[in-house]
Amino acid sequence: METTIKFSSLEKSIKIEDNKLWGGRFEKGLDPLMEEFNASLRFDKRLYSADITGSIAYAKALRKCDLLKENELNLIEEGLENIRSEWQTGMFVIKGGDEDIHTANERRLKELIGADIGGKLHTGRSRNDQVSTDMKIWLRDSLKELLKYMLKLIEVIIKRSLQYTDAIMPGYTHLQRAQPVYFSHWLLSFAFMYQQDCERLIAALDRMNVCPLGSGAISGNPFNIDRDFLAKELGFKSCSMNSMHAVGDRDFVAEFHFWSSLTVIHFSKMAEDLLLFSTKEFSFIEISDSFSTGSSLMPQKKNADSLELIRGKSGRIVGNLTAILVVLKGIPSTFNKDLQEDKEGMFDSFDTMKSLIQVITGAIDTLTLNRNKCIEALSxxxxxxxxxxxxxxxxxxxxxxxxxxxxxxxxxxxxxxxxxxxxxxxxxxxxxxxxxxxxxxxxxxxxxxxxxxxxxxxxxxxxxxxxxxxxxxxxxxx
The missing domain is CATH 1.10.40.30 (Fumarase/aspartase (C-terminal domain))
Incomplete structure (x- = not known):
């Protein structure tokens, strides 16, 4: 029996799912509640530049295997750069149906250069390999930024240590006075923690610098895409060797969270020491007004809230690690929609770590050492x-x-x-x-x-x- 599809019904379905990259399979639109529940653009829009960078490289790879003409490549590249500029200037207009950053950018590209040419960009590519690529590009650049701040922190500790090479203080074990040490020796004990944190970060950057683009949804790319070219074009040291592993891999996100958690534990430990040393009972150091606050009731109070917040936010960072580990533990192999939960924690941990590193650096750089109090505490x-x-x-x-x-x-x-x-x-x-x-x-x-x-x-x-x-x-x- 021949099946007849009424054009009006099909047109309505297409209109509802107009911006979806997967709408052809469905006759009904998403329930508004599911639309909101499924959408990730409100947070993954931070990947806009990485998504555009990956798409330009992919367009070049399509040109290399003659799936795009030269003029089509030029139009796609120009259109994507215009979209990047719109995001950067706040001019990008989000529309209904833009469920994620990939959908939004592709929808806008089609508006700018036409659906026929714009629609070719996704040839052989899946959001599965696309999102993994975007996240690696974004996280790689972000971790390099955190590394720069970590190196500055060590530099500041070295500077302060040189200022206090003759200042003696009690060293503590079990919070009991143990043996006399130089204040610089205490400071440097944390510098070496942070040096190891930097080395772990450098190693994590190297491990994650593998390009998943060209892996498709699960089985690879059927168009002889030059994946080595893609890796080189995007600044990766190599491309992934197994497509199933590539699309489901979020170890690099988990490793970032582990690094953040261990590093912030070191920050919290130092903050606790500094808080103790800054109390009236110790009075070894004074935290600068720039990194302190007061009491709304007690005028005499000077609270080192910068250090207390460092201690407190460490729990938040560890919580993000727990969250991603639970997500990864609960899913089967390859890509599952659970992995949409990989981004908010990643962004939050990055933002928090960026602030924490700069705050603890500032607090150390501006603290004052009370040498006499340190000497008086010796017995x-x-x-x-x-x-x-x-x-x-x-x-x-x-x-x-x-x-x-x-x-x-x-x-x-x-x-x-x-x-x-x-x-x-x-x-x-x-x-x-x-x-x-x-x-x-x-x-x-x-x-x-x-x-x-x-x-x-x-x-x-x-x-x-x-x-x-x-x-x-x-x-x-x-």
Missing amino acids: SDMLATDIAYYLVRKGVSFRKTHELAGSVVSTAERLGLEIHNLPLNVFKEISEHFDEDIRLLWNFENSVNQYTVKGGTSKASVLQQINFLKDWLKDNTE
Whole structure:
């Protein structure tokens, strides 16, 4: 039996789905609720430039295999650049049916150069390989921006460390005073965390720099598209080797979220130290007014809200990591619409990290160190380990010296004296190895400068750390 389709019904269907890249299969339009639920343009429009860049490269590849004429390529390229300009100037008009950035750009291209030529651009291409390409281009450029800010952060820490190479402060373990260290040594401990964060970011950039364009929806491209050309044209080091893997791969997004989470945990750790050091109880540092706020009720308050927000926003970043991992865990292979949830968290983490890096850099660059308060917080019991080392140099085994040093501490506490005020005869009662030269221990500068091995807190070691980071920065700054 012959099937007859009424033209009026078909025309109505086409009108409803006019901007859809998939509308030919359907007779009915989307429910308005589903239209809104399915649309992603409100957030993925940030990919507009990457989408246009990818489309221009794809048009060139179509020309290389004679699926476009030269004049058609020129029209497509000119039209896409005009669309890019419209987005940049805020002149792009979003219309109903523009469900995502790919649909919107293609719809506008057809308006500018005609549907016949504009419609050729999508030949052999799927939104599956298109969106993955767009995201990689956008994220690659964005991560390079974050790397630039991270390098600046390390540069600022180096600068501040050079200013305080002679400032001694208590070092802490378990939040208890442990041993004296240079303030620069404390600062540099975070510089090396951030250096590793940068190296992880550089490695992630290298891993993600593989071009998925030309993979189609799942099975590849039937038109002999030159994928190596596409990769080179878009600045990728290579093209993906399996089309099914390429369209469903979001490991690069998950890795960005992991990097952000680990890095912001380091920020939060530093922020916590700085917050403690800035309290009246410590008063080691003062956070600049530029990175502090006040109380709406208590006029005397100066709150380091910049640091508290760094701590707080770390949870948000980790939450975005959890979200993408749950999405990826729940889907089968290749592309699934769940992957639409990969973008909002990515954009949010990038925006948040960009602010966090600059804020913590500013807070460090403008803080003031109170050297006197740092010195006042030092106490001779922090040299108990030095007493053990003193006895080691006298030929006593370390396990025994540790026990004897502990006896010195407990004796001083029992007598209500600081260790350095104990009489020599009390020391000798504890061990015959103590002599007059024990008095030479009660010098904090001598104490910190005995740690001359690589990585120690001596001034020589601190300068070695700084020179290492300077050389590393030089090698990794374009």
